[in-house]
Amino acid sequence: MVRRTAGRGAIGGAPLVSGQLLEDSILEGLDDEQRTVASTLSGPLCVLAGAGTGKTRAITHRIAYGVHTGVYKPQQVLAVTFTARAAAEMRTRLRDLGAGGVQARTFHAAALRQLQYFWPQAVGGPLPALVDHKAQLIAESARRLRLSTDRAAIRDVAAEIEWAKVSMLTPDAYTAAAVGRAEPAGMDLITVSRIFSAYEDLKIDRNLIDFEDVLLTTVAILEEDEKVAATVRAQYRQFVVDEYQDVSPLQQRLLDLWLGERRDLCVVGDASQTIYSFTGATSRHLLDFTKRYEGAQVVRLVRDYRSTPQVVRAANTLLAARGTGVDRRSGDTTWSAPLELVAQRPAGPEPVYTECTDDDAEAAECARRIGILLGQGVKASEIAILYRTNGQSEAYEQALASAGIGYQLRGGERFFQRREVRDGLLQLRAAARTQGDADVPQQVRDVLASLGYTSVAPQNSGAVREKWESLAALVGLADELSRVRGEAFTLQTFVAELEERAAAQHAPTVEGVTLASLHSAKGLEWDAVFLVGLSEGLMPISFADTQEGVDEERRLLYVGITRARIHLSMSWSTSRSPGGRATRKPSRFLDALRPGTAGQASFRQPRAKTPRKSSAPAVCRVCRRPLLTGAERKIGRCSDCPATYEEETFEALRAWRLAESKEKDVPAFVVFTDATLVAIAEARPQTLDELGELAGIGSAKLERYGEAVLEIISDTA
Structure with a gap:
């Protein structure tokens, strides 16, 4: 083993020493799997690291060990991660380990630095100015096309353009590749493509580039200029990529160009924490790593040092309940086998599952339990409330403010x-x-x-x-x-x-309870976590209408569970507002977790319209004669038999339908036909399932209008 005298630095707060003692001190305190990662310094290495298993510790000690043994030169190591905060944390740890010369950057920061250096010789002239925010240019592009947009629509179009660019799609290629994706701001794909094209033209006219262009342009220069590519590859010899499950096709292409034909790559990730597919991230690169790099070593980090056995068991159970499946068309496994975490902490309290009558009651109960934790000595800054959408925060802001508990919003503005x-x-x-x-x-x-x-x-x-x-x-x-x-x-x-x-609501925020969406909580942890709003339609979210979408929602809940160290609470409400009809159901993901429901099926396919049975002729509910017309079959009785509904109910449904049709500027029958309204009024369904059984109500209309219809039925009882 090559030894070298260490420079100045510290490990665990103690002065660094030289030789074998130094190398041993770097590996000291690592578990067997972490030590394997830290001491494997060459060749392709794939680290499958579960939540709370010390992956950052393992890879920073690996880099430091390589530096102090002389295998690595600090200036030739590039560690890449996905957020500036994570890169800063990695640089701090590396400095503490005496490896301060190592570059730890995001993909964009590393690419921008290279672009600034090579632009004059590869392209010539000054580097175009960088666009910090796309909104103004996209708004102008839409105006040029005589399209009306608001601030929210512009943000959604910007996100869609970012997805297209990290997927390496041109405006012309976008429309075909985006088939099946949700239409941003309700715009069709051709309209988005036109805005995308106008946006690109506007940037060229004004000599501007955006953050995606930084990666695209760096890729283009490395592909076209062998001299520049050789210089970069001579500069960086070893690469470490954290959160590898979040790599986009564009980032992977850039990484390939940095590497060239070499294999000195260490990647770290967890497919079960892939929650950014909507931005272009894919875990496929992580899952296929050993296929691409034959002979690559794989190390699994499964010892969870963050959470209690009770929290770890909930996380493991959530993923295991999904099972595995195979795509019939491609033969690919649609759900990779998750890592099974092994808790290392002492036992703690069991997770708490709470059903509330409405959203306000759920928020009040959450605030009450937080007050108890504060009284027990848990710091407010060690407590978090996590929800699926930022729009859910208002009730919790109100409840905490009413209870005199300070809070801070993460990843969004305060509600007001x-x-x-x-x-x-x-x-x-x-x-x-x-x-x-x-x-x-x-x-x-x-x-x-x-x-x-x-x-x-x-x-x-x-x-x-x-x-x-x-x-x-x-x-x-x-x-x-x-x-x-x-x-x-x-x-x-x-x-x-x-x-x-x-x-x-102007409450102190420094020591406040954290309010955050599940997406923005990635990479963070707290002593106590409250996962709220866990009802169907919010978790999984209503627009997750494919198995792929539901799977991502399951991973998102897994990320939420694994943020908790000790206390974990999961709650949901049966109605949206006080006094409302209790039509909500707890999330299907809770079936395997809640006491008394563990034996129930939890792997449900997304709702699909089931063919109606036609084995026997439909008969009138009044006179029992066969129904001859489609209208008769829809309402369930002969046209000349007396109606069996209350006029008040029917008229209330008609008034609601009229308001809906005016608001959407569509004919009333597009919402529901008269025959369907009669069927609803006569059947008086009490649940969404009962409503969905009626003719003329498919899954889309059930999702869109179901709760409103049930509320009318309830109000006219």
Whole structure:
């Protein structure tokens, strides 16, 4: 073994020493698998690292061990990760281990540095200016095409363009490749492609590049200029890539060009934590690593040092309940076998599962239990509330503020500071000066409709959905206050209530409870984690309508569970608002976790429309004669037999349908035909499943209108 005298630095706070003692001190304290990673310094190495298993410790000690044994030169090692925060943490650890000369950067930072250096000789002239935010250019591109867009739509189109570029798609190739993806902001793929093309032209005209161009241009230079490629490969000899399950096709292409024909690559990842597929990330590169690099060594890190056995068991059970499956068309395994974590911490409390009557009750219960933890000495900064969408935060902000508990929002603005909420408050304040006090909830809906509120949620993720969630929260609050206060509730009092609530939310944030979406919680951990809103439609989210989408939702919940060190709480509500109909069901993912439900099936395929049985002729429910026409079969009785529904119910359904059709600017029959309304009024379904059995109601309409219809049935009982 080659030894060299260490430079200045520290390991565990102690001065570094030289020779064998130094090398032993770097490996000291690592478990057997981590030690294998740290001492394997050559050849392709794949580290499959579960949550909380010390992967960063293993790879930083590997780099330090390679440096101090003389196998690596610090300046020739490039460690790549996905966030600036993770890169900074890695640099700090490497400095503490006496390997401060190693470069630890994100893909974009490493590529930009190379681009700045090689641009003059490879292209000539100054490097184009970097676009920090796409929004302004995309808005201008849409205006040039005479397209109307708002702020949320622009953000969603920007995200779609980013996906296309990291997937290495041109505007022309985008439309074919994006078939099957959710349409951003409701735009068809051809429209998005036109905006994409105009955006690219605008950048060229103004000599600008965006962050994706940094990677694309670096790839192009390395592919076209062998001299530049040789210089880069001479500079960097060893590569380490963290969070490898999140690599996009473009990032993988850049990594291939950095490597050339060499095999000195160490990758670290966990396919079970792939939660960014919508951005172009794919775990396929991780799963196929040994196929690509024949003879590659694989090390599995499964000892979980973060969480108690109770938390680890819940995480393992969630993934194991999925089972495995094979795609009939391709033969590929659709779900890779997950790593089974082995807890290393002492035992702790069992996870808590809580069903609440509505969202406000769930938030209040969450705040109550947080208050108990605070009383037991758990720091507020060691507690987190995690939810699926940012629009869910409002109830928890309110509950914590009412309980006098400080909080901080991560990955989003405070609710009352969001643009759409501020705009909504301004318009409601103006409307309160001129409008009467009749039907305040409907007035709120009418005002917020101009900002993008609709009675039906957008069927895709992104900024449009988040904006809708914020506006829907205001509508829900108006409904709730109207029920509670009755005739005393006016638009003026609603505006005053909003202003008072906004003022009450200026709570200290430094030591506050963290409020965050599950996506933004990746890479973080807390002593206590509350996973909230775990009902069907939110977890998995309603637009996850394929098995691939549902699988990603399961991985997202797994990430949430594994953020907890000691205390884990999972909760859901049976209705959205107080007094609402209890039509919500707990997430299918909880079937294998909750006490008393572990034996139930938890691997459900996404909802699909089932063919209706036709083995026997349909007969009239009144006279039992065969039904001859489609309309008769739809309503379940002969046209000349007396109706069996309440007029009040039918008229309420018709009034609702009219409002829906006007809002969407479609004929009323597109929402539901008269025959379908009659069938609903006569059958008076009590659940979504019962409603879905009626003719004329497919899965899409059930998802879009189901809860509203059941509410009308309940109100006219």
